[in-house]
Amino acid sequence: MALGIGTETDVYFFALSFCLFATGILENTIHANAVTVxxxxxxxxxxxxxxxxxxxxxxxxxxxxxxxxxxAMIGTFAIESNDDWSSHTQHIGVVTLWIFSAxxxxxxxxxxxxxxxxSVGAFFTAPATVAFRSIGxxxxxxxxxxxxxxxxxxxxxxxxxxxxxxSLLRRAVIxxxxxxxxxGAPPEGSVPSLIxxxxxxxxxISFSQATPVVDRAIGSSLGPGTVTTIDLSEKVFFxxxxxxxxxxxxxxGARWSHLAATERRDxxxxxxxxxxxxxxxxxxxxxxxxxxxxVAATAVIGPTFAGMDATxxxxxxxxxxxxxxxxxxxxxxGRYLSAARRTTSLPLFSATALAMSTSTSIVGAHYVGIFxxxxxxxxxxxxxxxxxxxxxxxxxxxxxxxRIVTK
Numbered sequence: 511m512a513l514g515i516g517t518e519t520d521v522y523f524f525a526l527s528f529c530l531f532a533t534g535i536l537e538n539t540i541h542a543n544a545v546t547v548x549x550x551x552x553x554x555x556x557x558x559x560x561x562x563x564x565x566x567x568x569x570x571x572x573x574x575x576x577x578x579x580x581x582a583m584i585g586t587f588a589i590e591s592n593d594d595w596s597s598h599t600q601h602i603g604v605v606t607l608w609i610f611s612a613x614x615x616x617x618x619x620x621x622x623x624x625x626x627x628x629s630v631g632a633f634f635t636a637p638a639t640v641a642f643r644s645i646g647x648x649x650x651x652x653x654x655x656x657x658x659x660x661x662x663x664x665x666x667x668x669x670x671x672x673x674x675x676x677s678l679l680r681r682a683v684i685x686x687x688x689x690x691x692x693x694g695a696p697p698e699g700s701v702p703s704l705i706x707x708x709x710x711x712x713x714x715i716s717f718s719q720a721t722p723v724v725d726r727a728i729g730s731s732l733g734p735g736t737v738t739t740i741d742l743s744e745k746v747f748f749x750x751x752x753x754x755x756x757x758x759x760x761x762x763g764a765r766w767s768h769l770a771a772t773e774r775r776d777x778x779x780x781x782x783x784x785x786x787x788x789x790x791x792x793x794x795x796x797x798x799x800x801x802x803x804x805v806a807a808t809a810v811i812g813p814t815f816a817g818m819d820a821t822x823x824x825x826x827x828x829x830x831x832x833x834x835x836x837x838x839x840x841x842x843x844g845r846y847l848s849a850a851r852r853t854t855s856l857p858l859f860s861a862t863a864l865a866m867s868t869s870t871s872i873v874g875a876h877y878v879g880i881f882x883x884x885x886x887x888x889x890x891x892x893x894x895x896x897x898x899x900x901x902x903x904x905x906x907x908x909x910x911x912x913r914i915v916t917k
Contacts, residue, residue, distance in 0.1 A: 521603035522661045523741040528585040529610035533617040534719040539712040540621040542848035546767040548629035567622045574618035612669035623679035628764045635682040637756035639675045646671020714856035717864040743826040750796045766849035797834040833888035836895030843898035863894040
């Protein structure tokens with residue numbers, strides 16, 4: 511089959527949204543909360559840290575397998591219930607959806623190993639190995655392009671790439687943990703629980719990650735190619751967001767976890783405020799720069815490219831890029847609250863954002879089509895970023911410190 515915009519690419523990206531929904535929950539929750547746990551575990555010696563890592567790997571992969579199994583059944587029902595897709599298209603979507611389960615489980619393991627590296631101050635390997643996902647998917651194209659296996663082949667390649675990443679990260683963790691070994695008896699004490707702060711954080715991320723799925727569900731009723739256009743435009747948005755997440759958010763989150771573990775609250779709050787200011791300036795500059803590049807690229811290639819409406823993709827991308835600064839603020843605020851182990855209010859914020867985004871997307875899609883959907887998403891990001899920031903600076907984020915008993 512030819513890989514162009516149509517119903518088959520729509521169903522592929524619809525299935526992919528379920529995978530991204532699950533991996534988004536896992537990666538955000540594990541990165542935000544496990545770093546704090548591992549940072550505390552380091553203080554009790556290397557054996558305690560290794561034990562904590564192994565427990566989280568087993569628990570996370572098990573939860574990922576069970577959770578995505580339920581999610582895939584819901585996705586299967588949604589695909590088979592869409593009358594706009596032929597039975598052949600539906601079959602491709604269902605098969606692809608279940609192949610993505612391997613990616614989700616592997617992503618859970620890689621997230622734990624990445625969090626371990628962040629906790630010991632190693633920030634390069636985890637972001638660098640993300641490229642293996644795309645490498646695996648692209649490697650499948652020469653083999654499957656032009657066949658019925660083209661889209662499922664992309665899913666298989668993605669799973670293989672993530673599995674390779676797990677192996678690389680595990681080796682990096684083993685290498686980084688060796689210098690952690692200390693002489694003498696380590697202090698005794700309890701490592702903070704991962705479950706308690708993770709549950710509300712995971713619920714919050716679930717609401718947040720549901721928004722793209724809802725957007726695609728609404729967009730699927732607007733004609734062929736709408737879901738694909740939304741997905742391609744969101745890829746443009748997530749390029750700078752991923753860069754910021756892999757640098758500023760990850761590094762700041764690890765630093766805040768260590769500050770929270772030592773109850774250095776004044777430094778924690780001051781560092782958060784400074785990071786937010788700098789991130790707003792940086793994300794605004796990046797959004798403006800990328801927007802200018804997109805305008806220039808569209809002027810060169812013309813209104814259509816490879817059968818796609820380049821002009822429509824341009825405008826959708828520009829609207830989404832306007833939401834980059836608040837998205838950066840929200841990501842940093844969530845990581846800050848997690849480091850301070852004050853995540854109980856996060857589900858309420860995210861549920862409100864989902865309700866706001868869904869209702870305004872439905873209304874917007876009715877009046878201005880696809881542009882109404884992305885305008886709703888951007889407006890929601892700005893509104894919720896302000897709410898998250900207000901929560902962080904309200905003073906209700908005092909960290910808790912596990913008791914350490916020195917022999």
